[in-house]
Amino acid sequence: MSDDPKDVSTEDDHFDLESFDLPQLRKAVEDQDAQRVFELFDPLHPADIADILEQIGAEQRRALVHLYGTEFDGDILSELDENIRDEVVGYLRPEVLAEAVRDMDSDDVVDLLEDLDESQHDVILEALEEDERDAARQALSYPEYSAGRLMQREFVAVPEDWTVGQTIDLMRTADDLPDQFYHVFLVTPEHVPTGYVTLGRLLSSKRDTALADILEDSFRTFELDEEEGDVAYAFNQYHLISAPVVDADDRLVGVITIDDAMAVLDEEHEEDLLRMAGAGEGSLSDGVLETTWQRLPWLGVNLGTAIIASLVIAIFEATIETLVALAVLMPIIASMGGNAGTQSMAVAVRGLATRDLTGANVWRVIRRETFVGLLNGVIFAVVMGVVGYVWFGSMMLAGVIAAAMVINLVVAGLSGIGLPALLDRLGVDPALASGTFVTTVTDVVGFFAFLGLATMLLL
Amino acid sequence: MSDDPKDVSTEDDHFDLESFDLPQLRKAVEDQDAQRVFELFDPLHPADIADILEQIGAEQRRALVHLYGTEFDGDILSELDENIRDEVVGYLRPEVLAEAVRDMDSDDVVDLLEDLDESQHDVILEALEEDERDAARQALSYPEYSAGRLMQREFVAVPEDWTVGQTIDLMRTADDLPDQFYHVFLVTPEHVPTGYVTLGRLLSSKRDTALADILEDSFRTFELDEEEGDVAYAFNQYHLISAPVVDADDRLVGVITIDDAMAVLDEEHEEDLLRMAGAGEGSLSDGVLETTWQRLPWLGVNLGTAIIASLVIAIFEATIETLVALAVLMPIIASMGGNAGTQSMAVAVRGLATRDLTGANVWRVIRRETFVGLLNGVIFAVVMGVVGYVWFGSMMLAGVIAAAMVINLVVAGLSGIGLPALLDRLGVDPALASGTFVTTVTDVVGFFAFLGLATMLLL
Numbered sequence: 041m042s043d044d045p046k047d048v049s050t051e052d053d054h055f056d057l058e059s060f061d062l063p064q065l066r067k068a069v070e071d072q073d074a075q076r077v078f079e080l081f082d083p084l085h086p087a088d089i090a091d092i093l094e095q096i097g098a099e100q101r102r103a104l105v106h107l108y109g110t111e112f113d114g115d116i117l118s119e120l121d122e123n124i125r126d127e128v129v130g131y132l133r134p135e136v137l138a139e140a141v142r143d144m145d146s147d148d149v150v151d152l153l154e155d156l157d158e159s160q161h162d163v164i165l166e167a168l169e170e171d172e173r174d175a176a177r178q179a180l181s182y183p184e185y186s187a188g189r190l191m192q193r194e195f196v197a198v199p200e201d202w203t204v205g206q207t208i209d210l211m212r213t214a215d216d217l218p219d220q221f222y223h224v225f226l227v228t229p230e231h232v233p234t235g236y237v238t239l240g241r242l243l244s245s246k247r248d249t250a251l252a253d254i255l256e257d258s259f260r261t262f263e264l265d266e267e268e269g270d271v272a273y274a275f276n277q278y279h280l281i282s283a284p285v286v287d288a289d290d291r292l293v294g295v296i297t298i299d300d301a302m303a304v305l306d307e308e309h310e311e312d313l314l315r316m317a318g319a320g321e322g323s324l325s326d327g328v329l330e331t332t333w334q335r336l337p338w339l340g341v342n343l344g345t346a347i348i349a350s351l352v353i354a355i356f357e358a359t360i361e362t363l364v365a366l367a368v369l370m371p372i373i374a375s376m377g378g379n380a381g382t383q384s385m386a387v388a389v390r391g392l393a394t395r396d397l398t399g400a401n402v403w404r405v406i407r408r409e410t411f412v413g414l415l416n417g418v419i420f421a422v423v424m425g426v427v428g429y430v431w432f433g434s435m436m437l438a439g440v441i442a443a444a445m446v447i448n449l450v451v452a453g454l455s456g457i458g459l460p461a462l463l464d465r466l467g468v469d470p471a472l473a474s475g476t477f478v479t480t481v482t483d484v485v486g487f488f489a490f491l492g493l494a495t496m497l498l499l
Numbered sequence: 500m501s502d503d504p505k506d507v508s509t510e511d512d513h514f515d516l517e518s519f520d521l522p523q524l525r526k527a528v529e530d531q532d533a534q535r536v537f538e539l540f541d542p543l544h545p546a547d548i549a550d551i552l553e554q555i556g557a558e559q560r561r562a563l564v565h566l567y568g569t570e571f572d573g574d575i576l577s578e579l580d581e582n583i584r585d586e587v588v589g590y591l592r593p594e595v596l597a598e599a600v601r602d603m604d605s606d607d608v609v610d611l612l613e614d615l616d617e618s619q620h621d622v623i624l625e626a627l628e629e630d631e632r633d634a635a636r637q638a639l640s641y642p643e644y645s646a647g648r649l650m651q652r653e654f655v656a657v658p659e660d661w662t663v664g665q666t667i668d669l670m671r672t673a674d675d676l677p678d679q680f681y682h683v684f685l686v687t688p689e690h691v692p693t694g695y696v697t698l699g700r701l702l703s704s705k706r707d708t709a710l711a712d713i714l715e716d717s718f719r720t721f722e723l724d725e726e727e728g729d730v731a732y733a734f735n736q737y738h739l740i741s742a743p744v745v746d747a748d749d750r751l752v753g754v755i756t757i758d759d760a761m762a763v764l765d766e767e768h769e770e771d772l773l774r775m776a777g778a779g780e781g782s783l784s785d786g787v788l789e790t791t792w793q794r795l796p797w798l799g800v801n802l803g804t805a806i807i808a809s810l811v812i813a814i815f816e817a818t819i820e821t822l823v824a825l826a827v828l829m830p831i832i833a834s835m836g837g838n839a840g841t842q843s844m845a846v847a848v849r850g851l852a853t854r855d856l857t858g859a860n861v862w863r864v865i866r867r868e869t870f871v872g873l874l875n876g877v878i879f880a881v882v883m884g885v886v887g888y889v890w891f892g893s894m895m896l897a898g899v900i901a902a903a904m905v906i907n908l909v910v911a912g913l914s915g916i917g918l919p920a921l922l923d924r925l926g927v928d929p930a931l932a933s934g935t936f937v938t939t940v941t942d943v944v945g946f947f948a949f950l951g952l953a954t955m956l957l958l
Contacts (some may be wrong), residue, residue, distance in 0.1 A: 338842070
């Protein structure tokens with residue numbers, strides 16, 4: 041990566057952000073130089089402009105949006121992080137907002153609306169034409185995170201007995217084709233989708249070919265209230281590019297495209313990663329108070345579980361008083377258990393997210409994790425036994441720490457895979473702070489095994 | 500979710516796996532009933548058949564693949580996990596393997612080859628036609644995880660001065676169009692791509708329209724040696740559907756489609772999640788020995804860092820001997836620090852992966868995390884101070900644990916964001932066991948602050 045933005049060749053133009061001259065932009069904002077802002081933003085994709093808006097401070101952002109004025113379009117708004125979007129909508133001039141919203145695809149409008157405060161809905165809805173407004177209201181009536189929210193209403197559908205020629209003629213004369221589409225859907229007279237044809241196949245087939253003869257195998261439909269995570273999984277699993285959404289009567293009402301599914305997949309991953317760490321739904325652009333508040337609940341749970349672990353230690357206070365070396369060594373057992381448990385847990389959370397960990401193989405995986413814990417337990421028991429002997433010169437102490445290591449790593453493997461699997465079975469997101477629970481188990485078991493064995497064998 | 504597979508309506512057909520009757524399949528394999536296997540697998544997508552093969556044991560898998568015989572096709576092979584694929588290729592009959600490979604897209608063949616042992620390459624390469632073999636060899640000459648490996652060589656390109664009519668006529672007569680394509684690329688006489696047209700736009704435009712007049716804005720090219728992670732990022736960031744890959748002379752040599760980019764994005768997420776937990780590149784289908792081996796290195800590092808934390812405790816052995824309550828309470832400080840640090844780290848790892856955490860905002864985020872640590876530190880200092888006082892009846896002890904809590908949570912915030920950012924700056928994957936390093940810092944600081952303050956104030 042070059043430090044000098046001028047070194048970056050045009051071939052690197054998909055890394056606009058890394059070569060973007062932020063100091064120049066800051067200066068333009070300070071100088072109230074709208075022309076310079078236009079020049080700097082002109083070559084950028086709306087997604088990159090949105091990223092830049094997220095990365096600067098709130099005051100500069102406001103000044104910048106103001107300077108950018110009517111150039112600020114709906115695509116930038118769509119790409120902004122939820123809380124920044126809320127903020128920007130709050131001070132966008134109504135006519136700019138109205139103009140911005142008018143250009144957006146129906147799914148993007150819904151995406152925008154669902155994240156905004158109720159009070160801001162009206163500003164946006166008023167900006168839309170009547171049928172678009174009804175459509176947006178309709179979409180908002182579907183459950184959050186459902187296929188209904190994700191779909192766009194623009195699609196091309198033709199009767200199932202049509203030929204290639206008829207379809208091409210329709211498209212050539214239609215003036216309201218979607219901006220982006222990849223399939224033509226076949227529907228019954230009741231508007232039930234029965235298959236689809238790719239545009240490539242349509243273009244390369246003879247005019248008199250029946251559409252029914254060139255259908256794709258990959259056809260799948262989704263229902264309006266289906267969870268978006270399930271939709272994203274299906275797109276990834278079955279390599280779908282677009283898929284129809286049907287209502288309760290199986291009628292075609294919209295289409296989901298892979299780029300939206302990809303965005304959902306990405307969000308679900310973010311959720312897994314942050315939840316596993318107990319970090320909530322945090323975003324980099326959240327403020328201090330908001331972030332503190334998001335992190336607080338799981339820190340609270342963690343404090344509770346840490347106190348439980350302390351109570352275990354408290355049972356053995358007398359032992360520690362006699363042999364203070366135990367206090368020195370006990371965090372090692374807890375740390376190794378926590379680490380091994382986290383390893384197993386990450387594999388479990390991932391396996392559950394990709395649906396590779398199922399009832400069919402969960403016992404085999406639990407067995408595997410237990411044996412892995414046993415093997416690594418024995419290996420590190422030997423290492424730690426030697427370290428303990430060299431350090432404290434007691435064969436018995438070395439034996440106790442070695443035994444505790446084996447016990448804790450076996451339990452770590454078991455709970456690392458078992459707890460997420462159990463949460464999943466109970467209908468709870470397995471990523472949801474499995475971390476805290478797994479380390480609690482390994483802490484409690486680790487302290488108990490180590491101090492308990494020490495009490496029995498060393499006193 | 501219904502427990503009875505027969506309850507599942509046809510509308511749920513994209514969850515084939517959950518409603519699949521695995522016991523029936525196991526029975527069919529035991530009975531050597533090939534007919535029944537065909538019936539059970541017939542409605543399934545190759546991706547689901549692959550998942551089933553991954554979920555059963557190795558012996559059953561072998562028997563099943565044998566029974567399935569010539570029905571076993573290249574799509575199933577493409578969808579299999581790397582190590583299971585290795586295993587299956589090892590015992591597929593050569594003629595079945597050859598047949599399977601012949602149907603595959605060029606990018607899937609490369610994907611298959613790159614994961615296989617050298618010795619198995621020849622079996623596959625021999626099965627290909629000569630030009631496909633050359634193409635596969637060529638692809639394997641590009642760096643691993645590069646755009647060159649990811650692309651397929653099938654695409655449609657036409658001269659940049661062509662009209663819609665010329666393009667449609669070409670496609671209608673061409674007999675080697677790709678299975679799936681979404682854009683027609685415009686190329687110069689030197690075969691340099693200069694833009695693209697969507698098939699939808701092509702279909703809806705008049706025959707005499709110049710292609711140059713209906714180009715899409717989103718056009719971006721990738722170079723052969725570009726990292727696949729960068730490609731996936733660009734697809735997600737810029738909502739690309741397909742994009743051309745060019746060689747060193749800027750000539751069009753292949754095309755990457757969004758479904759491949761989505762798969763890469765998914766793999767990168769898996770990597771982040773597993774690496775953050777120090778679990779390596781593990782897969783659910785790996786065996787005990789392999790898994791033990793993958794987990795061992797970071798457990799080893801963790802043992803080293805845990806011993807460092809123990810050495811800190813050892814400094815204060817005399818203090819603990821005098822006041823054994825310290826040994827009871829010290830894991831609480833370490834645990835809270837570890838948890839808070841992990842929260843910050845998850846946000847940092849995610850922000851770096853999505854490129855939302857950059858030089859432009861890293862200091863602001865570090866400042867935020869420090870303040871969040873301070874605020875949560877104060878909140879939990881009060882809680883733990885009260886608990887400590889009630890438990891041990893010492894105001895001074897309560898004060899010491901409260902002070903240590905604040906110190907450790909501030910350090911947790913700082914190191915949670917700072918360490919991954921530093922690793923990234925050094926060119927190391929920030930997910931790579933940042934976890935171990937962050938908890939080491941919080942352990943060491945936590946023990947030092949708590950026991951150090953206790954030594955100064957309580958003795």
